Amino acid sequence: MRTAAVVGTGLIGTSVALALTRRGVHVHLLDADESAARTAAALGAGTVGPPTAPADIAVLAVPPGSVGEVLAKQQSNGLARSYTDVASVKTGPERDVFALADPSCYIGGHPMAGRELSGPLAASATLFEGRSWVLTPTPDTATETLNRALEVASLCAAVPVVMESAAHDRAVALVSHTPHLVASLMAARLEHMPEDASQLAGQGVRDVTRIAGGDPRLWGDILDANATAVADVLQELAVDLTVAVSALRGLATDNADERAEGLMLVADLLGRGRKGRERVPGKHGEKPSHCAPVHVLIGDQAGELARLLATVAELGVNVEEVSIDHSPGERSGLVELLVEPASAVRMARRLAEYGWTVQRAPGHRDAPAVPAPEPAPPTGPLLAGTAG
Numbered sequence: 001m002r003t004a005a006v007v008g009t010g011l012i013g014t015s016v017a018l019a020l021t022r023r024g025v026h027v028h029l030l031d032a033d034e035s036a037a038r039t040a041a042a043l044g045a046g047t048v049g050p051p052t053a054p055a056d057i058a059v060l061a062v063p064p065g066s067v068g069e070v071l072a073k074q075q076s077n078g079l080a081r082s083y084t085d086v087a088s089v090k091t092g093p094e095r096d097v098f099a100l101a102d103p104s105c106y107i108g109g110h111p112m113a114g115r116e117l118s119g120p121l122a123a124s125a126t127l128f129e130g131r132s133w134v135l136t137p138t139p140d141t142a143t144e145t146l147n148r149a150l151e152v153a154s155l156c157a158a159v160p161v162v163m164e165s166a167a168h169d170r171a172v173a174l175v176s177h178t179p180h181l182v183a184s185l186m187a188a189r190l191e192h193m194p195e196d197a198s199q200l201a202g203q204g205v206r207d208v209t210r211i212a213g214g215d216p217r218l219w220g221d222i223l224d225a226n227a228t229a230v231a232d233v234l235q236e237l238a239v240d241l242t243v244a245v246s247a248l249r250g251l252a253t254d255n256a257d258e259r260a261e262g263l264m265l266v267a268d269l270l271g272r273g274r275k276g277r278e279r280v281p282g283k284h285g286e287k288p289s290h291c292a293p294v295h296v297l298i299g300d301q302a303g304e305l306a307r308l309l310a311t312v313a314e315l316g317v318n319v320e321e322v323s324i325d326h327s328p329g330e331r332s333g334l335v336e337l338l339v340e341p342a343s344a345v346r347m348a349r350r351l352a353e354y355g356w357t358v359q360r361a362p363g364h365r366d367a368p369a370v371p372a373p374e375p376a377p378p379t380g381p382l383l384a385g386t387a388g
Contacts, residue, residue, distance in 0.1 A: 001025055001151050003051055005058040005079050007070060009033075009040035011115060012086050013061025014123035017045035019156040022125050028055060030079075040120040054078050057148045059109075060085040063218065064225035068096025075101055082145040084109040084152065088172060089225035090136045090165035098140075107149045108136035108165055110172070111158055116213040126157070133158035136165040173229035178237070180211050180219060181230065187212035203325035244269055291320050292344035293336050297357040300331030308335060311354050317347045334359065 005028040006017045017027045017040060027046030031037040037048045058080035062070050064087040071083055083106045087093050090108045097103050113131040115122055133153035137146050153160045163171075187209040193201075223230055243265055250262030298304040305324070312319060321338040339347060348358045 001056045001148065001155065003028070003055040004152070005030060005051060005055040005074075006046065006061060007031070007058060007074060007079075008061030009036045009045070009120050010061060011118050011120070011122045012111065012113075012127075013059065014040040014043065014045050014120040015113075015125065015127040016059050016061065016086065016111075016152070016156060018043065018123055018125035019128060020152070021046055023155045025155065026051075036120055040123070043120060043123065045120070045123070050077070050079060055080040057082045057084065057145075057152060059083075059152065060087075063087065063221040064089040064093050065096075065221060067093035068100040071097055071106060072101040075105070081105065082107075082142075082148045084135075084145075084149045086111055087225075088176065088222050090134075090168045092225045094136065094138065094165050098138075103138055103140040104142050105145050107138075107141045107145050108134075108168075109149055109153075110134040110136075110168065111153070111156070112172075112176075113158075116211050118215040118218065128153075129157040131158050132161045134161050134163050134168050136163055136168055138165075169226050170229050173226055173233050177222060177226055177230045178233040180214060181223065181234070182237070183209050183212040184219075203323065240269060290341065291338040292341040293338055294344050294348050294351070295359040296335045296337065296351060297359060298333050298335055300333065305335065308351075308356065311351065311356070312337065312347070315347055315350050317343045 001020075003026045004017075004020050006013045006020075007030045009017070009029050009031045013031075017029060021027050021044060028051045029037045029040050029046045029048050030050060031040075034048070040046070041048050058074055060067055060070050060074070060083060062085070067085045067087055071085075074080070074083065085093060085106075086109055088110055090110065094108055097106050111128050111131060111133045113128050115127075133156070135146070135149050135153070150160050186205075190201075190205070190209070247262040247265035247269075250258035251266070253259065296308060298308055309322075317339050319337050319339055321336075323336045325334045325336065337347075352358050
């Protein structure tokens, strides 16, 4: 692949363009908002404007409801030899394509990656690395078009997954669209949160509500395009919510039988939740491994996180995940490092020897409890999730 066009330079479109450009593909950027295209170009995503000859493939990074119309327009303009899209819903766009455009040179696509931020400035060339990239060919899709779309996914370091469009929409309703709506529902409960409650907010509520920070207009389009499948999942969830409410009301009474039934129902819901969580793949799509957390207190100064990670690297321990829980009102943060249980105690002891304060993870029997010297007084702001 030598040339590509990206129509729509938001988060996903610009990320695709950055990834392709990094692999030597000449990318042409088009957007109804020319300032967005210029921003993407300034980031190194390509050049603004259509190519002088048809590109090998065009990636349509537009809302689901616009795919058919945009495809028809760009086909009439001769923008590319093949076309794909990155919309998170597939049956609606596919139906529109058959009604408005030539389906032979089109294949539906959906890279399973994103962020709660939007726009070209949030884009990253590595956004798709190791992530699934769904392709939904139809009987009309030409082999050449399928191969070009596969090459796009490969150049973006993604893992291609071929699915039927309806199966895709049911799957993303469960693993993507409904979770976003549920996160928004929970976050909406916090809109008028009392001050005393806000002071207690920690990593748990941040984890549950993080994706609620997405663009409401974009997610409105997505939910509109996949409304039936999302409603089906929500209806099942509503049954469990009704059971949970009834069980908790029972626990709040003095009736022994109602309390016993409530305890049983709550235990069942929590157990099912844990089993469901274990079905979520770990890194590289593998079965999630059981890790032990090592909690390290870091001071509120620039560079502390980078210094901690450098120390961990010297120890030669593979860290599966990293997260930071900032202490409300305190100039410190608690870093959680998830590692293999066999490495946790040794790593905790070595970190303590290096002067770090290592804490026990509450309720985790594998987590080490290691005394360590007090951290140095903080001197500056802590940059969450950065290397300082």
